[in-house]
Amino acid sequence: MAREFAKIAGQLESEIANGTYTDSLPSISRLSEMFSVCPATVKRILSYLRDRDLVIGEHGRCVRVNPRAAGNPYFRKNVFFLADVSTISTPVFSKILKQVTQALGAACVCTHVFISPEQARESVFHPDCIVVINSRQMNVVFDELLERYPDCGGIVVNMPSSHYPSVAGNCEEAGFAAIRHLAEDCGHTHIGVLTTQLNYPQACFARRYNGAKMYAEKHRNIRLSMAEVPELEYCGQGSFQQTEKLFSLDPQITAVFAVCDMLALGVYGYAAEHKLSIPDDIAVIGFDNLDFSTALVPPLSTISEDTMQISDCLLNLIRSAIFEKQGAKEYLISPRILIRGSTQKGRISISNNLPV
Numbered sequence: 001m002a003r004e005f006a007k008i009a010g011q012l013e014s015e016i017a018n019g020t021y022t023d024s025l026p027s028i029s030r031l032s033e034m035f036s037v038c039p040a041t042v043k044r045i046l047s048y049l050r051d052r053d054l055v056i057g058e059h060g061r062c063v064r065v066n067p068r069a070a071g072n073p074y075f076r077k078n079v080f081f082l083a084d085v086s087t088i089s090t091p092v093f094s095k096i097l098k099q100v101t102q103a104l105g106a107a108c109v110c111t112h113v114f115i116s117p118e119q120a121r122e123s124v125f126h127p128d129c130i131v132v133i134n135s136r137q138m139n140v141v142f143d144e145l146l147e148r149y150p151d152c153g154g155i156v157v158n159m160p161s162s163h164y165p166s167v168a169g170n171c172e173e174a175g176f177a178a179i180r181h182l183a184e185d186c187g188h189t190h191i192g193v194l195t196t197q198l199n200y201p202q203a204c205f206a207r208r209y210n211g212a213k214m215y216a217e218k219h220r221n222i223r224l225s226m227a228e229v230p231e232l233e234y235c236g237q238g239s240f241q242q243t244e245k246l247f248s249l250d251p252q253i254t255a256v257f258a259v260c261d262m263l264a265l266g267v268y269g270y271a272a273e274h275k276l277s278i279p280d281d282i283a284v285i286g287f288d289n290l291d292f293s294t295a296l297v298p299p300l301s302t303i304s305e306d307t308m309q310i311s312d313c314l315l316n317l318i319r320s321a322i323f324e325k326q327g328a329k330e331y332l333i334s335p336r337i338l339i340r341g342s343t344q345k346g347r348i349s350i351s352n353n354l355p356v
Helices: 002-017 028-035 039-051 091-106 117-122 139-148 171-185 204-218 238-249 261-273 307-324
Strands: 055-059 062-065 078-082 110-114 129-133 153-157 166-169 190-196 223-229 255-258 283-285 302-304 330-333 336-340 349-353
Touching (some): 028 039, 078 091, 091 307, 110 117, 129 139, 153 307, 166 171, 171 204, 190 238, 190 261, 261 283
Antiparallel strands (some): 336 349
16 A cells, blocks of 8 residues: 555655646546546545645645746756855855755755755755765765665765766866966066865866966976965964065066965955065966955966856756766866956956867
8 A cells, every 4th residue: 555655645746846737737526537546545646746846735625736846847856066164165166056955945846055064964854965075075975875865866066076077177277278368468478376185186176287387397497486375374374474585496487376365365465465566576376266366466367167158067967967867077167267366467357268
């Protein structure tokens, strides 16, 4: 009987999702005849559908279908997002998460955001798709949940993966383009790179630096010097101190690529301390296009992730994970370079696509 109950409930749920029933279900007596079960069983099934918000009440002897569920295969699907606090607070990822959850919410998908492994492990919901965003900490629970729910799809954001579909900004391409801009558009040959967290070789900062090195390796006239800011200090004095180290490594440096905009502040501080002009004495380009980048004097040239395209690709992967269960697919999204006054005198704000 339990198997028959589940089969009938599942069939009605599918027919509501595919639009067979858009206004109301047949009457209890008619459903009883259709499935050769007693009216009491039909009432139990309707109660189950009501608990899942697929039907919203009775109209005479018929049960009305929830209009949000009718013809909507996404209705009440559960998508888990796994991230940590630092990821949630990063403007790029918070914007992507906002865009994706709003789009899923409009389709009546239930989204659940977990910022600790304990939260995710204790959830009582059955996920249809699990997305881990830029978090090594959450990778362990990501694997645990996929093992617990083998019918669930998994997606990785901003981290390389050979097993799961993924979407990420092309950090190597961005680092390459930053040095290309400083070298070819601005004429600099002695360039410094201010980076951090190189102990995480697959993370975005290390990959941006790798892209910068790729350009220098292909152009022997470019001298590239690097200074690494300690992981917990890149928002403080560390970037200023490491900028000083850069210039001690090569006093002929005339341009600096900071792998994030926060590190670029250290270069601005160094220039003010030593009465150097930006961009005449030091050109600076950052990464992230944070709000303050246009408020600096001169405005900071920077590289911006294409959050809209990343969000669109992530939505496509979520749809595939829920319904099609496709194999691994990788999206690498080219960021945009925003050329402003810190690299070219007199430039205000011009957006270009990165070169292929």
